[in-house]
Amino acid sequence: MTARTATATRLSRRTFLISGAATGGGLALGLHVGGLKEALAQSVLGTTGNEVGAWVFIRPNDEVVVRIARSEMGQGTLTGLAQLVAEELECDWKKVRTEYPTPGQNLARNRLWGDMSTGGSRGIRQSQEYVRKGGAAARMMLLQAAADQWKVPVAEVKVANGVITHAATNRRLTYGKVAAAAAKLPVPDSKAITLKDPKSWKIAGRSEKRLDTADKLTGKQVFAIDVKLPGMLNASIMDAPVFGAKVKSYEEAKARAMPGVRHVVKVGDTAVAVVADTWWQANAALKVLNIAWEEGANDKVSSQSIAEFLKQGLDATEGVFVGNTVGDAGQAIAGAARKLEAVYFSPYQNHATMEPMNCVAKWTADRCEVWVASQNGEASLAACAEAAGLPPSKCEVYKYHLGGGFGRRGFQDYTTKAVLVAKQIPGVPIKVIWSREEDMRQGRFRPVGICRMSAGLDDKGELVGLAMRISAPSILAAVAPARLDANGRDSIAFQGLNPQGPEGQLGYTVPNLLIDHAMRNTHVPPGFWRGVNNNQNAIWLECFLDEVAKAAGKDPLEFRRKLMGNHPKHLAVLNAVADKIGWGTPPPAGLTRGIAQHMGYGSYVAAAAEVRLSDRGRVKIERLVMSTDCGHVVNPQQVIAQVEGSVAYGLGAMLYQECTVSGGRMVEENFDSYPMMLMEDFPKIETILAPSGGFWGGVGEPTICVAAPAVLNAIYAATGQGIYTLPLKNVRLQRA
Amino acid sequence: MARLNVNGRTREVEAAPDTPLLWVLREQIGLTGTKYGCGIAQCGACSVHINGALQRSCSIPLSSVKATDRIVTIEGLSARGDHPVQRAWLALDVPQCGYCQTGQIMAAAALLKSKPKPTDADIDAAMTNICRCGTYSRIRAAIHTAAGNTSASAAGKKA
Numbered sequence: 009m010t011a012r013t014a015t016a017t018r019l020s021r022r023t024f025l026i027s028g029a030a031t032g033g034g035l036a037l038g039l040h041v042g043g044l045k046e047a048l049a050q051s052v053l054g055t056t057g058n059e060v061g062a063w064v065f066i067r068p069n070d071e072v073v074v075r076i077a078r079s080e081m082g083q084g085t086l087t088g089l090a091q092l093v094a095e096e097l098e099c100d101w102k103k104v105r106t107e108y109p110t111p112g113q114n115l116a117r118n119r120l121w122g123d124m125s126t127g128g129s130r131g132i133r134q135s136q137e138y139v140r141k142g143g144a145a146a147r148m149m150l151l152q153a154a155a156d157q158w159k160v161p162v163a164e165v166k167v168a169n170g171v172i173t174h175a176a177t178n179r180r181l182t183y184g185k186v187a188a189a190a191a192k193l194p195v196p197d198s199k200a201i202t203l204k205d206p207k208s209w210k211i212a213g214r215s216e217k218r219l220d221t222a223d224k225l226t227g228k229q230v231f232a233i234d235v236k237l238p239g240m241l242n243a244s245i246m247d248a249p250v251f252g253a254k255v256k257s258y259e260e261a262k263a264r265a266m267p268g269v270r271h272v273v274k275v276g277d278t279a280v281a282v283v284a285d286t287w288w289q290a291n292a293a294l295k296v297l298n299i300a301w302e303e304g305a306n307d308k309v310s311s312q313s314i315a316e317f318l319k320q321g322l323d324a325t326e327g328v329f330v331g332n333t334v335g336d337a338g339q340a341i342a343g344a345a346r347k348l349e350a351v352y353f354s355p356y357q358n359h360a361t362m363e364p365m366n367c368v369a370k371w372t373a374d375r376c377e378v379w380v381a382s383q384n385g386e387a388s389l390a391a392c393a394e395a396a397g398l399p400p401s402k403c404e405v406y407k408y409h410l411g412g413g414f415g416r417r418g419f420q421d422y423t424t425k426a427v428l429v430a431k432q433i434p435g436v437p438i439k440v441i442w443s444r445e446e447d448m449r450q451g452r453f454r455p456v457g458i459c460r461m462s463a464g465l466d467d468k469g470e471l472v473g474l475a476m477r478i479s480a481p482s483i484l485a486a487v488a489p490a491r492l493d494a495n496g497r498d499s500i501a502f503q504g505l506n507p508q509g510p511e512g513q514l515g516y517t518v519p520n521l522l523i524d525h526a527m528r529n530t531h532v533p534p535g536f537w538r539g540v541n542n543n544q545n546a547i548w549l550e551c552f553l554d555e556v557a558k559a560a561g562k563d564p565l566e567f568r569r570k571l572m573g574n575h576p577k578h579l580a581v582l583n584a585v586a587d588k589i590g591w592g593t594p595p596p597a598g599l600t601r602g603i604a605q606h607m608g609y610g611s612y613v614a615a616a617a618e619v620r621l622s623d624r625g626r627v628k629i630e631r632l633v634m635s636t637d638c639g640h641v642v643n644p645q646q647v648i649a650q651v652e653g654s655v656a657y658g659l660g661a662m663l664y665q666e667c668t669v670s671g672g673r674m675v676e677e678n679f680d681s682y683p684m685m686l687m688e689d690f691p692k693i694e695t696i697l698a699p700s701g702g703f704w705g706g707v708g709e710p711t712i713c714v715a716a717p718a719v720l721n722a723i724y725a726a727t728g729q730g731i732y733t734l735p736l737k738n739v740r741l742q743r744a
Numbered sequence: 745m746a747r748l749n750v751n752g753r754t755r756e757v758e759a760a761p762d763t764p765l766l767w768v769l770r771e772q773i774g775l776t777g778t779k780y781g782c783g784i785a786q787c788g789a790c791s792v793h794i795n796g797a798l799q800r801s802c803s804i805p806l807s808s809v810k811a812t813d814r815i816v817t818i819e820g821l822s823a824r825g826d827h828p829v830q831r832a833w834l835a836l837d838v839p840q841c842g843y844c845q846t847g848q849i850m851a852a853a854a855l856l857k858s859k860p861k862p863t864d865a866d867i868d869a870a871m872t873n874i875c876r877c878g879t880y881s882r883i884r885a886a887i888h889t890a891a892g893n894t895s896a897s898a899a900g901k902k903a
Contacts, residue, residue, distance in 0.1 A: 082841030082877045217837050224842030225833050226825040227777015227818040231843060234776035242771070267760060286759075288767035362781050362789060362843040362876045411779075411843030412876050444782045645837065649882070653840060656878025679786035679874060688868035690880035 058191040060149050062120045063093050063142030065107075066187035070170055072099045074143075076106045077114070077121035078131040079383050080220060081413035082653070083708045084646035085131035087218045089139055091642055092132070095212040096143030096204065099170040099183060106219055111385035112404035125384040127418045127536060129609035129706020132642055136704055141198045146190070148201070153190035154181050206640055206701065215645035220409065232381040232408040233366045237437040240368065241270055243429050244291035245440055246299060247279035249449050250307050250672035251531050254278055256300040263293040272297070273432045281429045287441050306531045306672040314530055314669060315353070318458045321479025321526030322351070329495070331502030332514060332523040337462075340473030340520035344464025348559055350552055352461065353733040354544040355666035356674075357454035357537055358682060363411020364447040367426035370437040371396055376403045376427060381410040383418040391420035395427035414657065415536035419452045419487070445677040452535025453667055453674075455481040457544050461552035464520075469560030471571065473520035476505070476549065482527045483534045483541075501525040503542045504606050504713065505549070510703065512542065512608050515578030516571040532669065538657050539712035542608040547662075547734070550604040550717035555730050564721065565591055565603055577700065578605055581614040581635040584696050585718075588633045589616035599630055602721025604714040611638040611705030615718035617691075621726040625741040629659070629691035629719055637698045638705035644697055647707050651695045654712035660685035662716040663736050747811040750775070751820025754811075761807035765799075766790040768806050769817060777818035777846045781874070788873030791847040791854075792817050798854035818846040821853060829853045832890035840877035848873050852887050861891050 057067035065073040074093045080086035086106055094104050109121050122138060147167065154172040155162040158179055166173050170183040206213060223229040248254065254277045263272055263282055268289035275281050280299055284290035321327075341347055368379040369392070376396035382388040385407050393400040410417055426440040442450070457480030464473040482498035484491045492498055504512040505523050514523075537543070557567035565586050572579040582605040586592075595601050598620050605614040618631040634651050641647050664683045668675045676682040720731050728744035748755045750773060757772040764783075769775045769792070778801060781789030785803040792801045793816040794809070809815070821827050829852045832838075839845040848871070855862055855870040862870070867884055875883070 082839070084840070218839075220842070221834055221837055221839055222825065224839040224845050225830045225849060226821075227775065227846050228825075229842055230776070231779075233780065234770075236774070236776075286767065286771040288759075288763050288771065292760075360876060362779070362787065362841065362874065364780070410841060412841045414876070441780070444784075649837070649840060649879070652881055653878035656880065657876070678784055679782050680784060684787075684874040684876065685878070685880075686874065687871040687880045687884065690878070693881060 058187040060146040060187055060190045061142050061195045063139055064097060064146035066183050068184045070100070070182045070184035071103050071105055072097065072170065072183065073105045073107050075109050075121060077109060077124050078135065079124070079126040079385065079407060079410060079413070081126065081383065081410035081417070083131065083650060084218060084643060085126065086220055087216065088132050088642040088646060089135065090219060091212045091214075091216055092136055092140050093143035095209055096140045097147050098167045101211050101216065103170065104219065108385070108407045110404055110406060111389040112400075114386065115389065115400055124386045125418065126413070127383050127415060129709045133610060133704035133706055137203070138198065140203050141201045144201045144203060145196045145198070148196050149190040149193045150183055150186055152193055153186040157181070157186065157189065212642050214643070216643060218646065230408065231363055231411045232368065232379055233363055233411065233441060235368050235379045235408070235439065237368065237370070237379075240437040240439055241283050241285065241433070242287035242290050243281045243283045243438050243440040244287060244294045244443060245275060245279055245281040245425060245429070246294055246297075246446060247275075247425070247450050248301050249674070250301060250303045251533060252306050253301040253303040255280060256302045258297040258299040260297070262296045266293040266296070269293045271433055273429055275425050275428045279425060281440065283429065283433060283438060287439070291443055303672065309531055309672045310670050311668045314456060315458070317530065318456065318479045318528050321528045322458065322460050322477055324526045327528070328524050328526045329497035329501070330522070330524045331505055332507045332521060334518060335520035337473045337475045337520040337522035341462050341464035341475060344472050345467040346465040346559060347462070348465075348556055349460065349462045350555060350730055350732060352459045352548045352551070354457045354547065355668070355734065356456045356532060357661050357665055358448055358451040358667050358676070359412070359414045359416035359535070359537055360448065360679070360682060360684070361410070361412030361414060361416055364442045364444055365416070365422035366439065366441040367423050368437055368439040369426040369430035370435070371427060371430040372435050374398070374402060376430070377406065378423055378426060379406045379408065380423055381408045381417055382420070382423065383410070383413045383415070384420070387418070387420050388423045391423045392427050395424045396431060414538040415540070416452060419535060421450070444679070448677045448682065449674050451667070451674070452487075452533050454537030454540070454543070455483060455534040456530070456532075459544070459548040461548060463552070463556045465556065465560050469562060471518055471556065471560070474518045475521070476523040477526065478524070479526040479528050481529045481532070481534050483536060485527065485529055486534050496527075498525065498527060500541055501527070502545070503540060504545050504608050510610050513575075515575040515605055515607055516568070517574045518571060531672065538654065539608065539709045542606060542709070542713040543658065543661070543716070546604065546606040546713035547717045547720065550606070550714070551720050551724065551731065554602070554721045554724055568605070577612045577637055578607060580700070581605060581612045581637050581698060584635040584698055585614045585616035585633045588694060588696060589618065589631070591616065600722050600725035602718045602723070602725055604717035604721060606710070606713045608710040608713050609706030610703065611636055611707065611710040613710045613714050615711070615714035617718040617722040619719060619722040619726070621723060621741060621743055623743070627723060627736065627741065629689070632691045632693045632715060632718070633696065634693060634711050634715070635696040635698055636707070636711055637700050638707050638710070639699055639701060639703040641697050641699045647697055648695045650707045651711045652693050654709065655693055655715045656685045656690060658712040658715045659719065662719065662734055663689070666735050746806055748809060748815060749811065749813060750815045751817060757806070759806055761805060763806045765792070765801040765804040765806060765809055765815070769801060775817050775819050779843055779847060781844065786874070787844070788851060789844050789847040791850040791873065793850060793854060796857065798851055818850060821850065827853060828890040829856065829886070832886040835889060836882050836886045838879050838882040838886050840879055844873060844875045848875065848883055852883070852890065855887065856891055861893060862887060
């Protein structure tokens with residue numbers, strides 16, 4: 009198998025830059041929504057009320073509508089961002105509502121709401137400053153408007169819970185009463201705005217209830233898959249199962265004769281869709297198309313051939329990029345009193361969002377609209393425009409809450425395909441839903457990888473050298489080549505292993521160190537999967553360190569502590585989980601313990617696990633202690649929810665999940681062969697929030713990286729045998 | 745033409761006999777609270793009650809549903825979204841993305857009907873719906889809350 013970069017052109021839309029100046033301006037105009045009120049409820053900016061700065065819209069009844077540019081996919085960003093705006097606005101939290109500005113409006117107003125992309129655990133940490141300033145600016149405008157009305161100096165005016173008062177004259181006004189006047193005032197310069205010290209927060213920093221819960225309990229929540237538009241038809245699609253293959257032929261007649269079928273259309277060179285009255289009819293007809301594919305050379309690729317290809321990277325000198333180097337690791341290990349080496353394997357993983365990919369598109373010669381769940385509304389707009397053959401100013405995206413994202417919905421292939429179908433049936437809204445099987449086949453997979461870890465110990469058991477050779481595909485080379493370093497290096501390969509930087513710094517100081525990446529790209533399209541490469545990097549490093557500690561005759565915690573003197577924040581979270589689980593005291597009978605730490609997405613995280621390994625080799629995770637220092641916590645109960653969720657996602661992969669390749673295509677097509685963690689497996693989790701302040705780290709992803717290595721190390725403590733391949737279902741475990 | 749009893753109303757639908765109940769509910773009747781997740785009865789996002797019993801509607805063909813069968817979907821579980829399970833879900837802020845939660849709620853409601861005071865083991869056995877966001881600990885706690893289990897009686901192995 010030869011190195012092959014997945015087709016960059018197909019995937020480059022993620023990096024499409026929206027350019028161009030305002031074409032419209034003004035508030036909430038230009039939407040031709042007619043009778044579509046229900047379907048657009050989440051997308052249309054309020055029209056009765058006043059916009060006070062970019063982020064705040066106030067209704068006459070004092071309701072405060074906070075604009076949310078990022079996407080809500082379960083991670084709670086909607087509520088957290090609203091809390092931050094409300095905190096500075098000094099409004100009544102009970103009257104806060106939210107809405108998504110559309111990407112088209114953002115474009116028309118010179119990106120007034122900034123970046124809409126929602127990934128990399130960035131939602132809050134990278135917009136907190138400007139949304140808080142947006143809340144503060146609105147407060148200043150509202151107070152000024154009240155002061156103007158009363159003809160008093162603004163310094164004499166106070167506000168609490170959205171009620172403005174002037175004590176000297178005993179007058180009061182609510183935000184709803186002055187919003188119209190405030191909206192006409194200039195927006196204060198953001199540089200002149202001083203934000204509150206988080207220590208004085210009253211709304212942010214508290215475990216407020218999510219704003220999006222009620223409708224999710226009754227079936228009222230409209231997801232993109234539920235959108236219904238007048239005259240809409242439904243489509244099911246099948247793309248080439250062998251990546252890179254093209255449609256050769258298909259048998260249209262039988263499908264066309266089936267009930268409800270209206271159209272059979274080719275989608276680009278690689279897919280075919282059936283359009284029918286209902287999706288069930290479309291999907292049934294899709295199955296009888298008997299599509300033949302031009303598969304090319306990729307149909308020979310298998311998991312075995314990929315593993316062989318990656319193995320060549322272990323000793324390669326070409327196509328190798330350095331991530332972190334100190335001293336001379338090779339020499340130090342060669343000359344060490346004791347040498348250790350282990351080679352680890354990590355399989356492809358699928359996002360498997362519960363809501364399969366789907367998108368509604370409506371195309372006419374001068375306008376194209378999509379109704380979609382997207383982690384990046386602006387990328388959806390760009391994909392829509394490109395597929396529609398129209399300028400972005402003639403396109404619009406209506407965003408819906410995501411039925412799961414995890415990185416998958418940052419890619420816009422499903423938006424593109426829906427537009428390509430709709431373009432062939434002008435004027436008719438088409439909802440394209442991918443079957444679960446299509447969703448599993450056409451993923452953007454967490455990359456496969458192997459890693460050789462090597463270490464040298466001196467005669468006192470001190471670590472003198474550590475080397476880490478990763479051989480794996482590059483995500484950036486496939487999806488965003490422009491983000492590769494000038495020499496072609498994929499910096500994301502080294503998540504959590506970097507010598508410095510705010511995103512993911514290695515928490516250990518080793519006198520001789522070499523971490524490098526042999527970039528070995530396959531034909532399988534890679535993608536950003538919750539935690540991304542932190543997942544494998546943390547497992548490889550943390551599990552190997554336990555083996556090294558054992559060889560050195562040292563306790564895993566003590567061994568780590570000795571390397572962490574220069575990394576107090578890493579150490580603090582590790583100490584926190586160790587203390588809580590009772591490290592140093594004997595575990596309960598029959599249980600063994602493991603620990604792990606890592607830094608990802610700007611946050612310091614650690615985990616400690618207690619597991620029970622049965623005589624038959626079955627693992628039961630009895631207890632997990634998780635700790636995160638994300639700098640500031642906006643909503644503690646939602647951070648805890650994210651920690652727990654990340655555990656389920658990470659441990660599900662560790663225990664059960666792998667996407668294998670046979671004949672060039674993905675083998676696992678549904679939850680029977682790609683099983684999820686269920687209630688009965690979900691461990692008891694104790695979460696320690698330890699925000700130390702002074703920085704803003706992410707929340708959705710970081711802790712995923714430490715759950716698996718902590719559990720694996722606890723198993724290692726029971727077996728004495730390193731675990732070199734995952735998922736664990738493929739490994740025979742036996743107590744030592 | 746088939747006749748169905750959904751949430752206490754008689755519905756006449758036009759669909760092929762092999763159409764799964766899930767798609768009849770979603771596309772013919774317009775009740776989209778019941779979700780498509782896998783189509784092979786693995787995930788439970790499509791859970792409904794038929795004559796009081798929990799069923800995965802993606803794998804029930806229309807032809808096997810009788811006009812007299814009482815089908816209840818999430819939209820019909822309670823008049824105002826105030827079934828004890830829904831109230832507990834609200835109190836504990838259970839959902840994350842929310843896509844699976846209507847199915848989870850239907851499964852929990854069925855569990856409490858057959859076992860008003862479930863133990864953790866009962867919950868493990870009955871709650872086999874997939875939640876990709878990992879809301880399992882809150883689902884467990886909310887079921888105990890809805891059951892009126894005190895923290896002591898819910899202690900079990902995982903409370």
